[in-house]
Amino acid sequence: MKINMTHKAGFVSILGLPNVGKSTLMNVLVGEKLSVITNKVQTTRHRIKGIVSGENFQIIFSDTPGIIKPHYKLHEAMMHQVSGAIEDADLVIYIVEPGMKAIDETLETLSKINPENLLLIINKVDTENQSGIQNLVDTWQVRLPDSVIIPVSALYGFNTARVMDVIIEKLPEHPAYYAKDELTDKSYRFFVAEIIREKILTLYRKEIPYSVEVVIDEFKEEENITRIRALIFVTRESQRMIIIGKQGKAVKQLGIEARKDIETFLNKKVYLEISVKVDKNWRDSDQALRRFGYEL
Ligand SMILES: Nc1nc2c(ncn2[C@@H]2O[C@H](COP(=O)(O)OP(=O)(O)OP(=O)(O)O)[C@@H](O)[C@H]2O)c(=O)[nH]1
Ligand SMILES: [Mg+2]
Numbered sequence: 001m002k003i004n005m006t007h008k009a010g011f012v013s014i015l016g017l018p019n020v021g022k023s024t025l026m027n028v029l030v031g032e033k034l035s036v037i038t039n040k041v042q043t044t045r046h047r048i049k050g051i052v053s054g055e056n057f058q059i060i061f062s063d064t065p066g067i068i069k070p071h072y073k074l075h076e077a078m079m080h081q082v083s084g085a086i087e088d089a090d091l092v093i094y095i096v097e098p099g100m101k102a103i104d105e106t107l108e109t110l111s112k113i114n115p116e117n118l119l120l121i122i123n124k125v126d127t128e129n130q131s132g133i134q135n136l137v138d139t140w141q142v143r144l145p146d147s148v149i150i151p152v153s154a155l156y157g158f159n160t161a162r163v164m165d166v167i168i169e170k171l172p173e174h175p176a177y178y179a180k181d182e183l184t185d186k187s188y189r190f191f192v193a194e195i196i197r198e199k200i201l202t203l204y205r206k207e208i209p210y211s212v213e214v215v216i217d218e219f220k221e222e223e224n225i226t227r228i229r230a231l232i233f234v235t236r237e238s239q240r241m242i243i244i245g246k247q248g249k250a251v252k253q254l255g256i257e258a259r260k261d262i263e264t265f266l267n268k269k270v271y272l273e274i275s276v277k278v279d280k281n282w283r284d285s286d287q288a289l290r291r292f293g294y295e296l
Contacts, residue, residue: 016066200212
């Protein structure tokens, strides 16, 4: 027998300072479906939506860039997405981690959010003992008396089911916004560029990851192979030399590792060509940022 139940749906934005585990948490909450998220073609903006649909509910999560003070127009564009995610949200998940000092900065951001629609998550509690966790919860509860506060370990899945329950409980009644099999708003191109950028982040050090942008210049699906041409932009010739490496060894390694992951992701053979270009000013250029898919 099918019981007619009301349907809930809403937008849940995940915010916080850099590195607190926003992306880890979104991946966990979207669950196994995340791996399929990447199989859908949608828009090219940088805030990443992950959609979870049940029979009677739909949650549209937004993973957002970590909140920082902008040094470049790039950062402004990133923070623009954070403000957009706050404006669109039915609920905001704000993540903090144990020992986080930047409480004032956090409270300033949180002052823009209705406390009843705020879920404060203390992540990484696997790094804290029981009384430490209780202290953190108490400290935050004093500052945010009207918000739900949940200690979580996104890495180990501790309390993440409770987070889902609280979200579903708080969702407004609304029909689904997206088709129930839709998993993200991002395209193949976007995720391919992210795979390459992720490899750059792990293979190179110092300022390289912060100076790099990846653009997919060509994405051609043929019957047995997908041909991808990626452009890596850096801000200085010296960085270009580092990316390429002695006799091209570094970029070759990057290409091999990225191609493997892209093949797994697309479930197809991939031919990947990488070029490295210098654009001194891309982080401060409206034109370049627009080309790279940032909204200004
Ligand atoms: N110990 C522990 N580490 C975690 C947990 N959640 C995330 N991490 C780690 O924290 C680091 C940052 O995680 P991300 O999910 O990339 O953090 P983020 O907030 O999305 O970071 P930005 O996108 O840079 O702002 C990674 O090394 C994760 O493995 C957790 O619950 N416990
Ligand atoms: Mg992240």
